[in-house]
Amino acid sequence: MRSGIAIALLAIVALGIGLALAKVPFGGPKTEVGRHYVDEGVEETGAANIVTSVVVSYRGFDTLGEVTVLFIAATGLGAVLSTGRKNAASEKEPASLVLHTGCRLLFPPILIFGAYIFVHGHLSPGGGFQGGAIIASGFLLIYLGCRERRISRTASGLAESLGGLVFVAIGLLGLAFGSHFLSNFLPRGTVNTLFSGGIIPIIYVAVGFKVGSELAGIIDNLIEEG
Amino acid sequence: MILLVSFLVLLMLTGAVAASVFRDLISAVIAAAMVSLIASILFYLLQAPDVAMAEASIGAALTAAIFVVAITRTERFEE
Numbered sequence: 001m002r003s004g005i006a007i008a009l010l011a012i013v014a015l016g017i018g019l020a021l022a023k024v025p026f027g028g029p030k031t032e033v034g035r036h037y038v039d040e041g042v043e044e045t046g047a048a049n050i051v052t053s054v055v056v057s058y059r060g061f062d063t064l065g066e067v068t069v070l071f072i073a074a075t076g077l078g079a080v081l082s083t084g085r086k087n088a089a090s091e092k093e094p095a096s097l098v099l100h101t102g103c104r105l106l107f108p109p110i111l112i113f114g115a116y117i118f119v120h121g122h123l124s125p126g127g128g129f130q131g132g133a134i135i136a137s138g139f140l141l142i143y144l145g146c147r148e149r150r151i152s153r154t155a156s157g158l159a160e161s162l163g164g165l166v167f168v169a170i171g172l173l174g175l176a177f178g179s180h181f182l183s184n185f186l187p188r189g190t191v192n193t194l195f196s197g198g199i200i201p202i203i204y205v206a207v208g209f210k211v212g213s214e215l216a217g218i219i220d221n222l223i224e225e226g
Numbered sequence: 227m228i229l230l231v232s233f234l235v236l237l238m239l240t241g242a243v244a245a246s247v248f249r250d251l252i253s254a255v256i257a258a259a260m261v262s263l264i265a266s267i268l269f270y271l272l273q274a275p276d277v278a279m280a281e282a283s284i285g286a287a288l289t290a291a292i293f294v295v296a297i298t299r300t301e302r303f304e305e
Contacts, residue, residue, distance in 0.1 A: 051276045117279070125275035133283035140291050215288060222295045 046188030046197040047122035055127065056200045060182040063203075064167060067210060071164065074214040081221045095145050103145025110138030118208030122197040128204040132211025139216040143223050151220060156213040163210030170199050170206075231271060238264040249304045251297045259290040 037054055045053040055063055095103075118131030142149050171182040178185035182199075189196035238261050245257035262285030269278035 049276075126279050127276065130276065130279040130283065133280060133288065137283050137287045140288065144291075219288070219291065222292060 042191055045184065045200065046191055047200050048192045048196075049122055049124065049127075051125070052122045052127055052200060052204070053197075056122075056203050057182075057184060060171070060203070063207070064171065064182070067164065067167065067207060070211065070214055071160070074218050077218055078221050094147065099145050103141050107138050107142050110141065111135055114138065114208070114212065118204050119201065120194070121204040121208075122200045123192060123194070128207025129211050131204075131208040132213075133215060135208070135212035136215030136219065139212075140219050143219055150224075151216055153217075153220075156217050156220075159209045159213040160217070163206040163208075163213070166206035167203055167210070170203055174199065227271075231268065234264050234268055234271075238268075251302055251304060252294065255290050255293040255297065258293075259286045262286040262289070 037058065038050060041050045041053040041058075042048060045057040047053040047057065094100075114131045114133075114135035116131075117126035117134060118128045121127030121131070139151060174183035174185050175181045184198040184200070186198035186202075188198050195201070241257045241260040241264065245254045245261065248254040248257060262281055266278040266281035266286065269275075269281055
């Protein structure tokens, strides 16, 4: 009886979705906005990577919201997990020499690669979120391989706060010197050079620092105090 | 191209089924990470390198690590 009602309800929902989507042509251009971004995006924002021009310039306010969501998630996890007691790391056996040295050797190139990804976010694929995640995976390697090395909470908190502050400050400066919040008030420069795109590289560097330190902080919380 | 994509999708489906069937939760996490890794290869083949990077580093590396940490703190084998 109950499963019969459930199937009937599901059929009604499926019928509704099917009727709503039946008239939408599959795969064709549905809006003019996407076409506009592809055609005019490079010229309007100065960023050679169209994805970046949408994420940071056209939809910059959404990105600020995403960064805030990640910040709230990291803060909530820290509040739940920080019980004050340290997990007894001395009981675990230390990593072997090969693993230890390998992790220490690989850590700086991973950091530099992550920084490269977010500094070149407006030129090549990638950006603040991807670069930050790569940097956090480098910290994860250190946490797994070299147990005695830890990030300083003060430094990661400072990087996180500075990243958020720079993002909001750039937005407010856009309000002061440009037309609206997060408007691109700096000169665009020549497309496809490192110093181009106005505020886009600055915002992506700030996002990279913020995401990297937040994800590294989540790993730190989980491994140290979970 | 279509052969490569269908092979990858088949591998992905196998990984997804394996992740839900395995009793050993560590193996299940590794299978789920494999799904993410193949998803990132598919994103790259579909010319979305930005998404591919995020999927590879967050889906395959960080999520798997967080799951492994959680499993080592609790039970390794499903009842």
